Amino acid sequence: MWGWVRERDPGLLVVRRAVRVTVVACLGFYFCRYVLGSAGMAPYALFGVVALGALSQIPGSPRQRARTxxxxxxxxWVLVTLGTMLSVSTVAATAGMFVLGFAVSFVGVGGPRLVGLAAGMQLLYILPCFPPYDPGSLPERLAGLTLAVVLLAVAELVVWPDPVPPPYRHRLADAVTALAGCMRAVADDRARLAELLPEAADRADALRPSRLPPTERPASAGRRDRALSSAAGTARLLLGRVVDLYFTDDREAVTGPAAATLLRAAxxxxxxxxxxxRADGPVPDTARVTAAISDFRAARMNTDPNGLPPERLHLGALALSLGEWTKQVVLAVRIVAGEPPPSAPPGQFWYAYEKTPYLWWHRLRENLTPRSVAFQGALRLAAALAVARLIAGVLDLSHGFWVLLTILTVLRASAAETRSTLRPALVGTVAGSIAAALLLxxxxxxxxxxxxxPVVMIAGFAAGPLLGLGWSQGLFTLVITLVFAQVTPVDWRLAEQRVADVLIGAAVGVVIGLFAWPRGGAGELQRAVATFLSSAAAVVRETVAVMAQGRTPGDALPAARGAGQLAEASYALYQSERRGPAPVDWQAALIAGHHAVRGAEALVRSCPAxxxxxxxxxxxxxxxxxAASYDRSAAKLMRGETPPRPPARTAPQEWPDDLGQDLYIIADLRVWLDGLREDLINITGRPEPGDALRDRVARVADGAT
Incomplete structure (x- = not known):
């Protein structure tokens, strides 16, 4: 038995948590009920622990969770107070449920810490918003909640505490260290790249949001998480650039030695x-790579490219883009260290000098739109909870909060996923109710x-993650029965009421799920990514117009940045849903958009217009x-179809070879555009979350062999 548990829960995180929550909940409940003799305080001491210990998923180390x-x-305190006061009538309680239900859920856009707390905080309003209307009991309720939270915070530190999870910055450190080895190999010994690249690809892959638990993703609105996410995305782009360099013929490359020097510096x-x-060195700076970029540009200026075929300029352009992106990684990490760049022009690091409250407000404001999956999810949940509260009030259900608790349990991001939870939830509840009725x-x-x-509570809290929702619902029904049997006189009809309430809650969840954005993250993801790719197409056209014709930059880049943020939010929700393989590699699609935006920023910043x-x-x-290929992919995604592969290149054009230094700028532009074309090819034909980088890694190994 113990071996089976360890196999399903290797670090015993689920068991540890079940034990902690049970110890604290029972200690608080028994102390309030049998020592203080307070029947009003005891339920809040227990359900406060259930809300913040079982329903909530708080990230971080034990010390960080205790502080949270x-x-x-x-x-x-505010939620319990509002619930107590608004229970004066069904209308007031329902209105409060809708407003607070939306607000508590929507603030989750601020990051995983708030997302993890949302369900638990909802329960703190749900529990007191039902009759009897008794404002005089508010001090007891607040005292019970306070006791629960304080005991739970202490338990996080002393009751079988969880091991400290590896911080995201260590994952990033592993990825960039492996990347540095690959960069040195390309500069000095290409044969070594074949043995280094697979590990580097694995390390880079570990940075993808889909590879991380939601609580460990750098997704908050603050500067630090924004910078960590930016550094990780740029590191993955850099690794792809290293592979591109491997396949570039360097035997006749112009300024080859200078490019190698630039690669070593990067x-x-x-x-x-x-x-x-890893805390093994000082804060990095960009001085070395900036100097190497300047030296490389000087070497190019001192080398006349007139009369040379464009292919001989390709490697240098690739190396230069790699150097520029290296600067972006270092600048992002310096922001993490609290040392932002000397200036913050509109662009990738716009947030570097903004105050934290503004960044949170900006995150809330940019998601306050029906096109935001966070807005959709918050509105869906608020509507379901409000309808459930109204029904419970109209029908005068004696334990109506069970209806709303069922909503929190079964309602998912899509209608299909909500339906998939119904059967185990109902079967488990019925089985648990039968057992509870027999017990009574x-x-x-x-x-x-x-x-x-305590025995049933430990089993119930561990059963969900280890055995599934049905076991969790069945055992939790027994827990509720054992609790109410110690607070008020009950009979077997309590189990009957539990089944009825769960059925009502499940029905409300299904109906709301069918009418409110039933496709969940998938539908909005298609629209958001399509908009992002369409915005990227505008960026491509505008960038070339600025550099070739001297046009004034318009709003293409800012619009694409905003579209990218909404697309990332949609993808984050999509990852939380259970789905089979998809015909589109969504991560590759997002990278195609970000590559267009970041490449354009670097080109406009470094090249004359x-x-x-x-x-x-x-x-x-x-x-x-x-750009037309980007538009075609966007149009297909908007219609829910798989994007086509870009058409074959047309016959090579005649490029001038007598423009002097401008030939290098043309080479930089062509490298960027060729890379974008390759990004579009990577979108289709691979199950999500596949990565075309692995195909190229295999080609490197085959070539070495």
Whole structure:
């Protein structure tokens, strides 16, 4: 038996949590009920622990979770107070349920810590918002909640505490250290890349949100998490660039030695970044790679490219883009360290100098739209809870809060997923209710309930993650029976009421799920990614127009950044849903959009505008070809279809070879556009979350062999 548990719960995290919650809940409940003799205080001492210990998923180390619990205690007081006061009537309680249900859920856009607390905080309003209307009991209720939170915070530190999870920055450190080794290999010994690249690909893959529990993703609105996420995304792009360099012929490359020097400098900066992330070195800076980029540009200026075929300029352009993206990784990590760049122009690091309250407000404001999956999810849940509260009030259900608790349990992001939870939830509830009715019919000594409660509670809290929702619902029904049997006189009809309430809650959840954005994250993800790719197409056209014709930059880049943020939010919700393989690699689609935006920012920042008129026709045609492919992919996604692979390249155009230094700028642009085309190819034909990088890794190994 123990071996089976360890197999399903390797770190015993589920068992640890079940034990902690049970110890604290029973200690608080028994102390209030049998020592203080307070029947009003005892349920809040128990359900306060259930709300914040069982229903909530608080990330971080035991110490961080304890601090979070103490920090949210005042919010809990407010919710219990409002629930108590608004229980004066069904209308007031229902209105409060809708407003608070939406607000508590919607603030989860601020990050995983708030998302993890949402369900538990909902329960703190649900429990007191039912009759009897008794404002005089508020001090007892608040005292019970306070006791629960304080005991739970202490238990996080002393009752079989969880091991400290590896911080995200250590994952990032592993990825960038492996990346630095690959960069050195490309510069000095390409044969070694074949043995280094698989590990580097695994390390980079570990940074993907789909590979991380929701509580461990750097997804908060603060500067630190924004910068960590940016550094991780850029590191993955860098690794793909390293593979591109491997397949680039370097035998006749112009400024090859300077490119190798630039790669070594970039590798050194990336390695220093990894050292700091592990606390093994000082905060990295960009001085070395900036100097290497300047030296490389100087080497290019001192090398006349006239008369050279474009292929001989390709490697240098790739190396330069790699150096520029290395700077982006270092700058992001410096923001994590609290040392933002000297200036914060509109762009990737716009948040570096903004105050934390503004960043939170900005996150809330950008999601306050029906196109935001966070807004949709919050509105869906608020409507379901409000309808359930109204029905419970109209029907005068004696334990109506069970109806709303069922909503929190079964309602999922999509209608299909909600339906999938119904059968186990109903079967488990019915089975648990039958067992509870038999228990009550036996007329056992009350001491039996006292002894049985902690045993059943541990099993119930561990059963959900280990055995499934049905077991969890069945055992939780027994827990509720054992609790109420010690608070008020009950008979077997309590089990009957439990089944009826669960059926009502399940029916409300299904109906709301069918009418309110029934496709969940998948439907909005298609729309959001399509909008992002369409915005990226505008970025491609505008960037070439600025650099070739000297046009003034418009709003294409800001619009694409905003579209990218909504697409990332949609993808985050999609990852939380249970789905089979998809015909679209959504991660690759997002990377295609981000590559367009970040590449455009770097090109516009580093290259003169309007100096490429002699080959404006060729550049415009190439950009239009890439942008049209982005538009086609966006149109297909908007219709719910799989994007097509970009058409084969047309016959090579005649490019001028007598433009002097402008030939290098043209090479930089062409490398960017060619990379975007490759990104679009990576979107289709691979099950999500596949990664085309692995195909190229295999090609490196095959080539070495």
């Amino acid at each position: 619990l103490i920090a949210v205690l005042p919010v809990g 590798a050194g900066c990336v390695a220093a970044t990894g050292d700091w992330l 019919l036996l007329g056992l000594d009350p001491l039996v309930y006292v002894i049985a409660l 309007g100096g490429l008129l002699p080959c404006v026709a060729q550049l415009t045609a190439l950009a239009e070809d890439v």
